[in-house]
Structures are given as structure tokens and as C-alpha cells.
Amino acid sequence: xxxxxxxxxxxxxxxxxxxxxxxxxxxxxxxxxxxxxxxxxxxxxxxxxxxxxxxxxxxxxxxxxxxxxxxxxxxxxxxxxxxxxxxxxxxxxxxxxxxxxxxxxxxxxxxxxxxxxxxxxxx
Numbered sequence: 225x226x227x228x229x230x231x232x233x234x235x236x237x238x239x240x241x242x243x244x245x246x247x248x249x250x251x252x253x254x255x256x257x258x259x260x261x262x263x264x265x266x267x268x269x270x271x272x273x274x275x276x277x278x279x280x281x282x283x284x285x286x287x288x289x290x291x292x293x294x295x296x297x298x299x300x301x302x303x304x305x306x307x308x309x310x311x312x313x314x315x316x317x318x319x320x321x322x323x324x325x326x327x328x329x330x331x332x333x334x335x336x337x338x339x340x341x342x343x344x345x346x347x
Contacts, residue, residue, distance in 0.1 A: 231259070235266035239274075242281055242288045246297045249287025 234253075241250045252267065253260040271281045271288060281288055282305040291298035 231262035232266045232270075234263045235270055238263070238267050238288075239270045242271075242290065244290045245292050245295060246286070246289055246301060249283075249289045251287045252283075 238250055238253065243250075253263045255261060255264060267288075271283075274281055279290070280302075281290055282302055283289075284301045284304050289298075291302040293299070
């Protein structure tokens with residue numbers, strides 16, 4: 225097996241231990257140990273994939289878990305988690321809009337410059 229396959233299998237072990245409620249968090253791998261960065265990366269990928277496919281797993285710093293509706297701590301941490309993603313999404317849309325505007329302006333400047341050059345040649 226490759227190191228990436230090994231890391232994914234170890235990450236799957238972490239992932240499979242994720243249950244419900246803030247009292248049952250599953251900690252991330254210890255990043256001070258060599259090789260655990262890959263396991264952590266794979267675990268984050270598994271969580272992201274699960275959340276895109278109908279699951280609801282959060283981590284606000286204390287470990288991964290599925291929040292329980294009605295539990296005040298879980299509700300608060302779910303709101304904190306989703307608020308951070310909302311903020312990231314808004315910043316990402318702002319960045320994309322700004323980049324598209326700049327690119328469009330560059331295109332217009334380039335077209336304007338080409339028109340001026342044609343006028344000079346024909347004029």
C-alpha cells in the first residue's frame with residue numbers, strides 16, 4: 225500500500241468513530257507526530273465528502289461530531305460552524321467578483337489599445 229492509501233485507511237478509522245453530540249468528539253490526529261499531517265488531511269477530506277452527501281459533521285476546535293438538534297451546546301456550535309462557512313463563502317464571492325471585474329477591465333483596455341493601434345495605422 226502507498227503512504228496515501230495507508231493515511232486514508234487510518235483516517236477512515238477516525239471517521240468511523242465520529243458519533244453524535246459534543247460530549248463524544250473525535251479528536252484530530254496529533255499533528256506533532258510525523259506522518260499525521262497526511263492522516264489529518266485525509267480525515268478532513270472524508271468529513272467534507274460526507275457533508276456534501278447528506279451528513280452533518282462539525283468541528284469548532286474540540287473535535288469532530290454530529291450535532292444533536294435541541295442540545296444547546298450542539299446548536300450553538302453548529303451555528304458557529306456554519307457562520308464561519310457563510311463568512312468564507314461571502315469572502316470567496318467577493319474575491320471572484322473582484323477578479324472578474326478586473327479581468328473584464330483588462331479585456332476592455334486591451335481591446336481599446338488594439339483599436340487605437342489600428343486607427344494609427346489607417347489614419
